[in-house]
Amino acid sequence: MSVNKTTLQDNVKVAPSEVPSVMNAILFYGPSDIRYEQIPVPKISENEILVKVDTVLTGGTDLKTFKRGHPVLIKSIPSTFGHQFSGIVTVVGKNVKNFSFGQKIVAMNSAPCYECHFCKKSRFSLCENIEFLNGAYAEYIAIPERIIQHNTYLIPENTSLETASILESLAVVIHGYERSEITKDKTVCIIGTGSIGLLFVALAKLNGVKVISVGRTPFKLNIAKEIGADFALNIKDFLNEEELIKNIKSLTDGYGPEVVIEAVGLPETWGLATRIVSRGGLVNFFGGCKKGTNLNLDTFKLHYDELKLIGVFHHTPEYVQKALNLLSSGSFEKGIRNIISKSFPLKELERAFILQESGEVIQAAIKP
Numbered sequence: 194m195s196v197n198k199t200t201l202q203d204n205v206k207v208a209p210s211e212v213p214s215v216m217n218a219i220l221f222y223g224p225s226d227i228r229y230e231q232i233p234v235p236k237i238s239e240n241e242i243l244v245k246v247d248t249v250l251t252g253g254t255d256l257k258t259f260k261r262g263h264p265v266l267i268k269s270i271p272s273t274f275g276h277q278f279s280g281i282v283t284v285v286g287k288n289v290k291n292f293s294f295g296q297k298i299v300a301m302n303s304a305p306c307y308e309c310h311f312c313k314k315s316r317f318s319l320c321e322n323i324e325f326l327n328g329a330y331a332e333y334i335a336i337p338e339r340i341i342q343h344n345t346y347l348i349p350e351n352t353s354l355e356t357a358s359i360l361e362s363l364a365v366v367i368h369g370y371e372r373s374e375i376t377k378d379k380t381v382c383i384i385g386t387g388s389i390g391l392l393f394v395a396l397a398k399l400n401g402v403k404v405i406s407v408g409r410t411p412f413k414l415n416i417a418k419e420i421g422a423d424f425a426l427n428i429k430d431f432l433n434e435e436e437l438i439k440n441i442k443s444l445t446d447g448y449g450p451e452v453v454i455e456a457v458g459l460p461e462t463w464g465l466a467t468r469i470v471s472r473g474g475l476v477n478f479f480g481g482c483k484k485g486t487n488l489n490l491d492t493f494k495l496h497y498d499e500l501k502l503i504g505v506f507h508h509t510p511e512y513v514q515k516a517l518n519l520l521s522s523g524s525f526e527k528g529i530r531n532i533i534s535k536s537f538p539l540k541e542l543e544r545a546f547i548l549q550e551s552g553e554v555i556q557a558a559i560k561p
Contacts, residue, residue, distance in 0.1 A: 204239035206285045206294070212243070217561065218331035219542050220271040224261050228271070229540045235328075235335035242292055242336050242345075243284035244300065247354040249329040250277040250533065251545050251557045252362060253387055253458075259546050264484075266327045275330035275559075276302035279348060279358040283333065289341060299357040300336045301344035301364070301513055302326050317509035318368070330542055332561040344510055349521040355558055356520060356529055359388075362556075363516040363525070364508035366392040371512075372505045373452050373477045377401050380445050382469055383422075385456035385480060386413035388532050388556045393454055393479075395420045395528035405444060407437075410552035420528045434465060441469055449474065456480045460488050467491070472498040479505055533558050 215231045222228060237243050258266060258274055266274060279299045282292050292298065305312050305320035312320050324339050336345060348357045366389060375381055379402065383393045386408030397404045398421030406417035406425045414425040424444055431437040442449050449471035455462050458480030466476045467490055482488075494500065508516075519525055536558040537545045545557035 204287055205237060206287055212283060212333075216332035217539060218273055218328075219275070219539060221258065221262070221267055221274050222271050225259065227259060227543055229542075232273075232331075234333050237284060237286055237335045238338070239286040239288045240338035240341070241286045242282055242289055242341060244278075244280040244298060244334050244336055245283045246278050246280040246329055246332060246334055246561045247297075248279050248358040249275045249559045249561065250358050250362075251542070251549050251554075251559065252277050253389065255330075256546055256549055259543075260550075266325060273328035273331055276325075276327055277358055277361045278329035278334065279354040279360075280334070281354075292341065292345070292347075297348040297354055297357075299346055299348055299360050299517075300326065300340055301361055301508070301510075303507070304340040304342070304344040305509070306339070307343070317511075318507040330539065330559065330561070332539075344513060346513070346517055349517070351523065352521050355533065356526065357517075358558065359392075359529055359533065359556070360513065360516050360520060361508065362388055363392055363519065364513040365389070366396055367515050367519070368508050368512040369393070369454065369477055369479045369505040370396050372503060373454060374475055374501075375400070375402055375452055379403075379451035380405065381452045381454065382407060382441060382450040382466075383454045383456060384408075384462050384466055384469075386410060386417055386555075387456065389479070390454075390456035391416060391420060391532055391555065392528065393456060394422050395525060398422070399524060405441060405450060407441075412552060413555060416531045416555065420531055434468070438465075438468055445471065448472070451475070452477070454479050458482050460486050463488050464490070467494065467500065467502070470500060473500075474498075475501040475503065477503050477505055481506070532556055536560055 216234045218232050220228050282296045303325045305317040306322035309321040381397050382405040383390050384407045404422045406422035408414050417425045451471050451474045453466040453470045454477045455466040456479050532555050534555050539561040548554040
């Protein structure tokens with residue numbers, strides 16, 4: 194790899210170490226076609242910072258992007274991608290005041306505009322001008338001004354870079370949890386045992402709530418039990434959906450759980466969630482289905498059982514700060530060690546995705 198030994202740019206404070214002119218990165222060329230290549234290190238403006246990536250995770254969004262692309266995050270091909278990461282500040286734009294060389298930081302994958310119709314109503318996850326950050330499957334990433342201002346955080350001294358990389362996932366889970374009206378006297382059923390579903394399990398148990406975890410993979414269901422699920426049910430162990438529902442209701446005095454969180458994003462599990470939930474209960478459709486997906490629901494049950502159906506999307510700076518406080522407390526460390534289950538070098542990203550899709554890995558830590 195060649196090194197640029199000249200001043201990087203006139204509009205930046207140059208780090209007291211040399212930054213390469215090129216870097217290793219994973220580029221997306223099309224569905225299931227990603228390539229390990231060398232590309233130029235991003236140049237930053239006077240209002241940006243350059244971060245050397247320490248850890249970037251494989252999440253559900255990135256796996257879907259690998260398999261089929263992404264209508265928002267992939268605007269042209271080839272493209273860098275990856276969004277859950279932590280790293281070290283390497284170069285600082287001359288107008289940036291709140292970050293400096295060598296600091297350990299974690300930046301979110303988006304920031305709201307604070308000016309649109311929804312931001313003025315404090316519905317920041319619905320921002321009409323939300324700015325996304327993508328491209329962390331690389332050795333370096335440039336953080337744009339708005340995300341620096343509103344959604345980039347110093348990592349506490351007692352929190353590792355790898356642990357901090359899960360901040361975005363935890364923030365969206367806290368958002369979903371707080372919107373679900375969960376109290377200690379309720380039972381929560383969480384459908385899905387990916388990283389998001391398991392984070393919901395861990396958060397519920399941290400708050401002393403009875404939890405039923407429902408999934409399809411024995412390895413992941415064992416993790417659910419390890420991090421606190423009172424019951425872990427494998428859908429494949431039941432002859433049909435009716436038998437599964439009967440079993441779940443038997444664990445809740447015949448009523449069903451008061452809260453059901455769907456963390457899969459498939460119409461069949463959305464439908465299952467409405468059939469599991471207790472009368473007067475709440476269903477959180479947290480897993481996003483493919484655009485254009487339709488669902489048939491029993492309107493008699495919705496009306497006469499007085500169900501509350503909600504959708505919760507993304508995170509906001511408020512929930513990110515809550516997630517960071519939770520990480521720094523150390524109370525989530527056990528759950529995270531179980532969820533970030535393997536590490537791979539950057540060049541083996543495709544292998545990590547394949548293992549994640551097969552259920553052998555929940556989330557992998559990629560080390561550029």
